Amino acid sequence: MDHASPILILFAICFSPILGTVTALLVIKSATTNGADLKNFWNCNFCSRPLPWKNLIPIYGFISTQGKCHACSQPVNPAYFASEVVTLGIVIVISIAIDAANLKAMLIATSLALFLLGLSIYDFTTHRIPDLLTIPFLLMGLAQCYFFNFTSITDGCLGMIIGAVVAGIVAVLYQSIKKKIGLGWGDVKLIAGLGAWLGLESLPLLIFLSSISGIVFIFLRGIKTGKQVYNDKVPFGPFLCIIGWGLWVFKITS
Numbered sequence: 001m002d003h004a005s006p007i008l009i010l011f012a013i014c015f016s017p018i019l020g021t022v023t024a025l026l027v028i029k030s031a032t033t034n035g036a037d038l039k040n041f042w043n044c045n046f047c048s049r050p051l052p053w054k055n056l057i058p059i060y061g062f063i064s065t066q067g068k069c070h071a072c073s074q075p076v077n078p079a080y081f082a083s084e085v086v087t088l089g090i091v092i093v094i095s096i097a098i099d100a101a102n103l104k105a106m107l108i109a110t111s112l113a114l115f116l117l118g119l120s121i122y123d124f125t126t127h128r129i130p131d132l133l134t135i136p137f138l139l140m141g142l143a144q145c146y147f148f149n150f151t152s153i154t155d156g157c158l159g160m161i162i163g164a165v166v167a168g169i170v171a172v173l174y175q176s177i178k179k180k181i182g183l184g185w186g187d188v189k190l191i192a193g194l195g196a197w198l199g200l201e202s203l204p205l206l207i208f209l210s211s212i213s214g215i216v217f218i219f220l221r222g223i224k225t226g227k228q229v230y231n232d233k234v235p236f237g238p239f240l241c242i243i244g245w246g247l248w249v250f251k252i253t254s
C-alpha cells in the first residue's frame with residue numbers, strides 16, 4: 001500500500017482543522033434563522049466582546065484559553081473545537097488507512113466525512129435532521145454503488161430498504177409504547193442512507209455500535225456532570241455518522 005508523501009500529510013494535518021471551522025460555521029449559520037451564531041463566532045456569546053485573534057486559531061485557540069472568553073470567562077461555543085478535532089482525525093485516518101494511489105476512494109471518503117460532520121453538527125444544534133440533507137445523502141449512496149461499486153447496487157438497495165423498514169418499525173413501536181419520540185424520522189432516513197452506502201450486511205453492526213457509542217456517551221456525560229442525565233434528549237445522528245463513516249472506510253480498505 002502506498003502512503004501519501006510526508007510533506008503532503010503534514011500540509012493536510014496543518015490545514016484540515018480550518019476546514020472543520022468552516023464546516024461548523026456554515027452549518028451553524030444555516031441552522032439558525034437570524035445568523036446570530038455567525039456573529040458569535042467572532043464575538044463572545046455572553047459579553048458580546050470580540051474574541052482575541054488567538055481564540056480563533058483552530059484547536060490551539062480553544063485549548064490555550066480553556067474554551068473561555070478572555071473578558072468574562074464564560075464558555076465559547078465548543079462545536080467549533082469539536083469540528084476542528086474531528087476534521088484532523090478524519091485526515092489522519094484517511095492518510096493511514098487508504099492507499100494514496102486510490103485517489104477516488106480518498107476523495108469520496110473525505111467528502112463523505114465532511115458531509116456527515118456537517119449533518120452531525122446540524123443534529124446537535126437543532127435536534128433534527130432535515131430532508132434537505134438525508135435525501136441527497138441517500139441518493140449519493142445509491143450513486144456511489146452504481147458508479148464506483150464499493151458496494152453492489154443490489155446490496156445498496158437492500159441496505160436502504162431494510163434499514164428504512166426496521167428503523168421505521170422501531171420508531172413507531174417506541175412512540176406508541178413510550179408515548180414520546182425515541183428515534184426521529186430524520187434518524188430513520190439517515191439509517192436508510194447509510195444502508196445504501198454500506199449495504200445490508202453492515203446494517204446490524206452499524207445499529208449495534210452506534211447504540212453502544214450513544215450509551216457510553218450518556219454514561220460518561222453523567223459521570224462528568226455528576227447529574228442524572230439519562231432522560232436527557234441526546235441526538236442519535238452523530239453516533240450513526242461516526243460509526244457509519246468508520247464502517248465504510250473499513251469496507252473499502254479490507
Ligand SMILES: [Zn+2]
Pocket residue numbers: 044045046047048049069070071072073074
Ligand atoms: Zn465574554
